[in-house]
Amino acid sequence: MRRAILTFIALLLLVGVPMAVAPWFGWSSAPDPAKSFxxxxxxxLASVANDLHKAGLIESAGQFRVLARIFGSNAPVQAGRYRLAAGQAWRDILATLQKGEVERFTVTIPEGWPAVLVAERINAVPGLKDTVTAPAEGSILPDTYEYQPGESRAMLLKRMQAAMTKTLADLWPKRSARAVVKSPEDAVVLASIVEKETGKASERRTIAGVYSNRLKIGMKLDADPTVIYPITQGKPLGRRIRQSELRRDTGYNTYLKPGLPKGPIANPGRDSLMAVLDPAETDALYFVADGSGGHVFAKTLAEQNANRARWFAIRRQRGEM
Incomplete structure (x- = not known):
């Protein structure tokens, strides 16, 4: 350290105070693109300064140490992986390392994704160990999750499943009197159908209300996504459902019998779970697409048939039929 101080004093005499302290305040140059450190x-601090110099993030390890002693705090640097840039103010580099503001690595699971896509996304995350197979359908909570390079994919999957378990435990006791599901497991099943039926957040509780009404009176759910699920495991079908598929008893097909299918058809998000646990108060028993990305709801079959006719007319105009 004494040598570093002597070097710094010599630098002060040679170039003056402003130039000697310029890197500390970021006066020397514009930052380069950030990289991992x-x-x-x-x-x-001494070994970190040396590593920063070797990585090309600072010009002088000794100068960095002296400036850190003069202007920085005495807090220790924290272990972890960071995003730093050459040309970045040295005071900001030191503060980042002392505060432990590590680089965040995240992976997002969208709402309504089936288990097979969840496994594919986790296995595609770079820098993780091992591979995972598709988890139980409906067992993970769609969200954005942090991970650290080098950890196992199984641990990442376990955190996603723990998040679903905790969310169900939090929401189930708060369910309203309108909820018709008898267990948290049934809530996941119905929420997965709601998730696949609409992409509009504003409709979730109403669609949950329609399905709740049907379940109350023993009426079939007639949900297309439940027919598609056993064919594709939740991936897009890419074509219209065939009549033979509507007649096939897969345990999921809600066109054949009343009640819920034998299991979830996707991983529902928190909002869809909340929707089935507190469905909208509605008299509607039917809904059909309205041509704008949403749905139009009906109380009677006659109203539904009229709404369906309008929807088919829109599709014919678009050349979809």
Whole structure:
């Protein structure tokens, strides 16, 4: 350290105070693109300064240490992986390392994704160990999750499943009197259907209300996504459903018998779970697409047939039929 101080004093005499302290305040140059930098557990300021210099993030390890002693705090640097840039103010680099503002690695599972797509996305995350198979359908909560390079994909999947377990435990006791599902497991099943039936957040509770009404009176759900699920495991079908598929008893087909299918058909998000646990108060028993991305709802079959006729007319105009 004494040598570094002597070097710094010489630098002050040679170039003057402004130039000597310029890197500390970021006066020297504009930052380059950020890159990853790792601080090992137990690393000292001196060793980190050396590593920063080797990585091309600072011009002088000794100068960095002296400026850190003069202007920085005495807090230790924290282990972890960071995003830093050459040309970045050295005071900001030190503060980042001392505060432990590590680089965030995230993976997002969209609402309504089936288990097979969840497994594909987790297995595609770079820098993780091992591989996973598709989890039980409906067992993970769609969300954005953090991970660290080098951890196992199984642990990442386990956190996603723990999030669903916790969410169900939190929401189930708060269900309203209008909820018709008899268990948290049934809530996941119905929520997965609601999730697949609409992409509009504003419709979720109403669609949950329609299906709740049908379940109350023993009416079939007639949900297309339940027919598609056993054919594609939840992936898009890419064509119209065939009549033979509507007649096939797969355990999921809600066109054949009343009640819920034998299991979830996707991983529903928190909002869809909340929708089936507190469905909208509605007299509607039917709904059909309205041509604008949403649905139009009906109380009677006659109203539904009229709405369907309008929807088919829109599709014919678009050349879809």
């Amino acid at each position: 790792e601080v090992k557990r137990g690393a000292s």
